[in-house]
Amino acid sequence: MMQDPKPILEREHAFHLLYQMLLIRRFEEKCVELYSATNIRGFLHLYIGEEAVAVGAMQVLQSDDAIVATYREHGHALTRGVSAGAIMAEMYGKVQGCSRGRGGSMHIFDAATRFYGGNAIVGGGLPLAVGLALADKMQGRNRVTACFFGEGAVAEGEFHESMNLAALWNLPVLFCCENNLYAMGTALERSESETDLCLKAAAFEIPAWPVDGMDVIAVEAAAKRATNAVRSGGGPHFLEFRTYRFRAHSMYDPELYRTKEEVEAWKKRDPIPNFAASLKEQGLLKDEDLARMEEEVAAEITRAVEFAEAGTWEPVEELTRFVYSEEPKR
Amino acid sequence: MSGETQKIRTTYREAIRAALREALQRDERVFLMGEDVGRYGGCFAVSKGLLEEFGPERIRDTPLSESAFVGAGIGAAMGGVRPIVEIMTVNFSLLALDQIMNNAATILHMSGGQFNIPLVIRMTTGAGRQLAAQHSHSLDGWYAHIPGIKVLTPATLEDARGMLWTALEDPDPVLIFEHGSLYNLEEELAADAGPVGISKAAVRRPGTDVSLITYGGTLGKTLQAAQEVAAEAISAEVVDLRTLRPLDTVAIVETVAKTHRAVIVDEGWRSGSISAEIMARIMENVFYELDAPVARVCSVEVPMPYPKHLEDAAIPQVAGIVAAIQRVVRKRG
Numbered sequence: 001m002m003q004d005p006k007p008i009l010e011r012e013h014a015f016h017l018l019y020q021m022l023l024i025r026r027f028e029e030k031c032v033e034l035y036s037a038t039n040i041r042g043f044l045h046l047y048i049g050e051e052a053v054a055v056g057a058m059q060v061l062q063s064d065d066a067i068v069a070t071y072r073e074h075g076h077a078l079t080r081g082v083s084a085g086a087i088m089a090e091m092y093g094k095v096q097g098c099s100r101g102r103g104g105s106m107h108i109f110d111a112a113t114r115f116y117g118g119n120a121i122v123g124g125g126l127p128l129a130v131g132l133a134l135a136d137k138m139q140g141r142n143r144v145t146a147c148f149f150g151e152g153a154v155a156e157g158e159f160h161e162s163m164n165l166a167a168l169w170n171l172p173v174l175f176c177c178e179n180n181l182y183a184m185g186t187a188l189e190r191s192e193s194e195t196d197l198c199l200k201a202a203a204f205e206i207p208a209w210p211v212d213g214m215d216v217i218a219v220e221a222a223a224k225r226a227t228n229a230v231r232s233g234g235g236p237h238f239l240e241f242r243t244y245r246f247r248a249h250s251m252y253d254p255e256l257y258r259t260k261e262e263v264e265a266w267k268k269r270d271p272i273p274n275f276a277a278s279l280k281e282q283g284l285l286k287d288e289d290l291a292r293m294e295e296e297v298a299a300e301i302t303r304a305v306e307f308a309e310a311g312t313w314e315p316v317e318e319l320t321r322f323v324y325s326e327e328p329k330r
Numbered sequence: 331m332s333g334e335t336q337k338i339r340t341t342y343r344e345a346i347r348a349a350l351r352e353a354l355q356r357d358e359r360v361f362l363m364g365e366d367v368g369r370y371g372g373c374f375a376v377s378k379g380l381l382e383e384f385g386p387e388r389i390r391d392t393p394l395s396e397s398a399f400v401g402a403g404i405g406a407a408m409g410g411v412r413p414i415v416e417i418m419t420v421n422f423s424l425l426a427l428d429q430i431m432n433n434a435a436t437i438l439h440m441s442g443g444q445f446n447i448p449l450v451i452r453m454t455t456g457a458g459r460q461l462a463a464q465h466s467h468s469l470d471g472w473y474a475h476i477p478g479i480k481v482l483t484p485a486t487l488e489d490a491r492g493m494l495w496t497a498l499e500d501p502d503p504v505l506i507f508e509h510g511s512l513y514n515l516e517e518e519l520a521a522d523a524g525p526v527g528i529s530k531a532a533v534r535r536p537g538t539d540v541s542l543i544t545y546g547g548t549l550g551k552t553l554q555a556a557q558e559v560a561a562e563a564i565s566a567e568v569v570d571l572r573t574l575r576p577l578d579t580v581a582i583v584e585t586v587a588k589t590h591r592a593v594i595v596d597e598g599w600r601s602g603s604i605s606a607e608i609m610a611r612i613m614e615n616v617f618y619e620l621d622a623p624v625a626r627v628c629s630v631e632v633p634m635p636y637p638k639h640l641e642d643a644a645i646p647q648v649a650g651i652v653a654a655i656q657r658v659v660r661k662r663g
Contacts, residue, residue, distance in 0.1 A: 127400070127404070134406045161398030321443065
């Protein structure tokens with residue numbers, strides 16, 4: 001794994017990274033509770049264990065960059081700055097949700113932060129990212145589109161088509177592959193003849209390298225290097241973030257396809273306590289700082305749940321709104 | 331100068347090319363992408379010459395990656411430009427069905443109205459050129475099943491010339507189906523022909539005894555059938571639907587209420603088809619106006635065969651339409 005030079009960590013930035021990872025973790029733990037209480041329905045895919053990837057990668061994106069994500073996107077949306085309340089209300093299906101409750105957990109959209117979903121077709125977001133980047137290039141805008149997808153998407157034709165198109169047209173796309181080793185229950189080596197994902201990117205002449213996805217600093221450093229290259233006209237880049245999903249694929253998954261030992265081994269690499277420990281070692285974080293941060297996170301989540309609870313249901317009379325645009329928008 | 335509108339002799343193909351050229355000239359955000367649209371000049375020569383005029387950025391050849399370039403069109407439309415995506419044939423569009431159905435048709439709704447997709451997709455449809463079972467189907471009606479997109483089927487030079495700009499001005503995804511047998515259709519067209527509306531059907535021939543409801547590639551055959559039965563003193567009204575979604579129910583209701591009889595001519599297969607939908611709307615709205623059961627002339631339910639005599643037998647023909655009209659008109663209510 002290529003090691004990017006680790007920057008000198010400033011306390012404020014370190015706290016920001018830790019806070020965002022903790023927010024995702026606690027937010028999703030709350031989601032599990034609310035799912036059991038049937039306040040959240042449908043599919044719920046948790047990002048727990050993978051937080052360092054979204055948090056590290058998102059730091060280097062600018063406000064006018066675009067994000068395309070998957071159905072496991074709560075963490076990306078939170079880190080991008082979509083409010084926890086709007087995301088929680090979306091999961092409740094309330095009209096105050098970021099997608100007016102039309103999408104739910106798998107379809108978080110937010111125009112203000114250029115967050116283009118929330119796509120629940122594996123691989124389906126990659127062509128969109130290519131198109132967003134094409135529009136930027138044609139309009140002469142110096143923007144990056146970051147496209148997140150799992151290693152399962154690598155088996156889809158849309159992955160190969162999109163990588164080729166992005167490379168062929170030298171488009172500013174950062175392909176962020178979150179390799180958590182399982183496409184739902186199918187292990188990478190059971191679905192791919194070539195399990196080195198960076199080689200697939202290399203086949204399209206796209207610069208690619210693997211990154212320790214359990215280390216937020218390594219993720220940020222890699223994303224910074226790749227994004228800078230993309231932004232300066234270097235064409236698409238591909239990062240393989242090696243990570244692990246601690247929880248089941250969704251709330252219906254009995255996890256018959258992996259051993260408890262394997263899960264426990266990965267949990268030793270948990271990005272949050274490990275990052276906290278390293279900050280403590282460097283003298284940047286004290287126990288009371290962490291306790292205060294947990295309180296702040298808990299308060300933000302409480303506010304989010306209150307916001308969602310206080311939300312309202314869209315009147316049934318509005319069911320057919322947004323099938324077509326209500327006014328000409330050009 | 332005379333007061334009459336100047337006419338030019340042109341073809342369906344040239345009318346579409348003129349529409350493309352106009353769109354590219356009028357709006358610098360507009361670009362065309364698809365397989366062989368540039369250097370080759372378009373599989374059906376529709377975009378011939380445009381690469382030289384507008385350059386490779388705006389006349390953009392793509393690899394054979396229907397899903398990626400249709401999806402890229404969706405992304406680009408969300409990103410503020412105005413793509414026209416060309417797919418060689420409707421059968422190839424099935425490789426991009428995920429993007430059309432799961433993204434183009436859903437994102438506005440899934441995002442609670444935040445992201446609209448002003449995308450135009452053009453493709454060739456239909457049989458009649460001995461291209462067999464993977465290049466010849468009429469799936470226009472299939473696409474009309476999907477809420478969130480609009481489905482246009484230009485059957486005349488005027489519509490070939492005028493529908494594109496209107497589609498580009500639409501804030502939502504619009505699919506335009508160009509029937510392959512029409513590209514060489516040569517007729518007169520007003521020299522100043524321009525954008526046309528896309529929300530209403532058109533009566534192409536007024537009549538009083540029976541309504542012939544059709545669209546796209548079968549309009550010409552249907553008009554010919556109407557001409558033939560005129561010799562038997564049957565006055566047939568021909569309605570060109572023009573747009574399959576949203577369907578102009580009012581026009582269907584009006585013509586059937588006027589003639590009390592209807593024959594639907596549809597190159598799609600019969601089962602679960604747009605012709606079935608039209609019949610359903612007639613039943614729902616003007617059942618008591620009918621003097622005879624509604625009839626349809628559709629394609630035979632087989633994959634399209636290659637030999638000419640079998641292909642001819644598989645799709646609606648003038649003789650079959652005439653026979654259906656005669657049956658319907660002779661039936662008493």
